Amino acid sequence: MATVTAPDLYRAVSGIFQSMLGVQPHLHALARAHAPLVNQGIAAIVGYGGEREGSVIFSCTTDLAAKLAGLMLMEEPLPQEDDAVDDAMGEIGNMIAGSIKSLVCVGKTEAQLTLPVVVRQGGYHLPHPSSYDRWRLTCTHADGLPFYVEMVSREPLAWGDERPAAGATIFPLGR
Amino acid sequence: MAINVLIVDDSSTMRKIVQRNLKQTRLDIAEIFQAGDGQEGLAVLQAQQVHLILSDWNMPNLDGLGFVQAVRANTAWDHIQIVMITTEGGEAKVQEAIGAGANGYVKKPFTADDLEAQLTSRAA
Numbered sequence: 001m002a003t004v005t006a007p008d009l010y011r012a013v014s015g016i017f018q019s020m021l022g023v024q025p026h027l028h029a030l031a032r033a034h035a036p037l038v039n040q041g042i043a044a045i046v047g048y049g050g051e052r053e054g055s056v057i058f059s060c061t062t063d064l065a066a067k068l069a070g071l072m073l074m075e076e077p078l079p080q081e082d083d084a085v086d087d088a089m090g091e092i093g094n095m096i097a098g099s100i101k102s103l104v105c106v107g108k109t110e111a112q113l114t115l116p117v118v119v120r121q122g123g124y125h126l127p128h129p130s131s132y133d134r135w136r137l138t139c140t141h142a143d144g145l146p147f148y149v150e151m152v153s154r155e156p157l158a159w160g161d162e163r164p165a166a167g168a169t170i171f172p173l174g175r
Numbered sequence: 176m177a178i179n180v181l182i183v184d185d186s187s188t189m190r191k192i193v194q195r196n197l198k199q200t201r202l203d204i205a206e207i208f209q210a211g212d213g214q215e216g217l218a219v220l221q222a223q224q225v226h227l228i229l230s231d232w233n234m235p236n237l238d239g240l241g242f243v244q245a246v247r248a249n250t251a252w253d254h255i256q257i258v259m260i261t262t263e264g265g266e267a268k269v270q271e272a273i274g275a276g277a278n279g280y281v282k283k284p285f286t287a288d289d290l291e292a293q294l295t296s297r298a299a
Binding site: 015016019020069072073074084087088090091094095097098099101110113114115 | 185186187188189191192195233234235261262263267268283284285286
């Protein structure tokens with residue numbers, strides 16, 4: 001069982017937003033999910049395989065995706081249909097997946113990331129059985145628009161009891 | 176001496192970010208070339224004089240590790256400094272990259288300061 005503390009996960013996601021986008025997301029909840037995350041409009045999916053196996057899905061509305069892409073590029077929000085939005089979503093998803101992989105692959109455990117796949121609208125298929133552990137992190141951008149990070153893992157994920165740093169906005173975790 | 180830099184990354188967003196951060200460093204940069212994967216990167220090296228490579232790891236066609244190995248297999252490119260910029264930050268991955276001939280490593284996400292610290296030590 002890979003033990004990851006909730007603050008570790010929050011730091012990983014917020015660190016990406018702070019470093020690459022210059023914004024601090026509000027982190028609302030981490031809870032076990034019993035059904036796959038519905039695509040909010042655009043979703044970036046990155047798998048990992050090896051001694052650990054799973055996928056990470058990052059999804060938000062295309063409106064928020066266009067804003068995030070603009071922040072990454074230090075430009076105005078891009079047109080929602082711009083290819084650069086898909087590219088930026090894939091890169092954010094890639095960085096989130098890399099950070100989560102680093103958390104679940106402790107010691108000499110290794111896993112390899114896949115290239116990100118970006119899906120607009122509609123569903124997506126993950127090659128994982130329903131028995132895989134599934135956890136969802138719910139966050140909001142500064143303007144209140146939500147985004148989600150879902151972790152699907154062959155190895156059950158356990159969350160440590162460490163409380164988050166002062167000032168972090170979270171709710172109690174499911175166990 | 177002004178240096179030529181090659182950025183190799185399949186993400187156009189990341190190439191722009193790295194290019195922007197490069198311009199914020201104290202490095203004396205003449206030209207910045209870009210490639211979308213390792214194969215394109217090798218093609219650039221065949222045609223251009225490059226002193227520093229900043230390469231992603233996970234890329235289609237020819238990934239960062241294969242690219243580093245290909246560069247180091249050509250003695251004409253021995254002088255080129257290679258810094259990996261990637262999400263693959265595990266110790267084994269770092270050792271694999273260094274073993275293949277990479278000179279340094281920056282883990283995503285990174286700040287302009289992270290990049291500057293890595294690159295100015297390379298250029299010194």
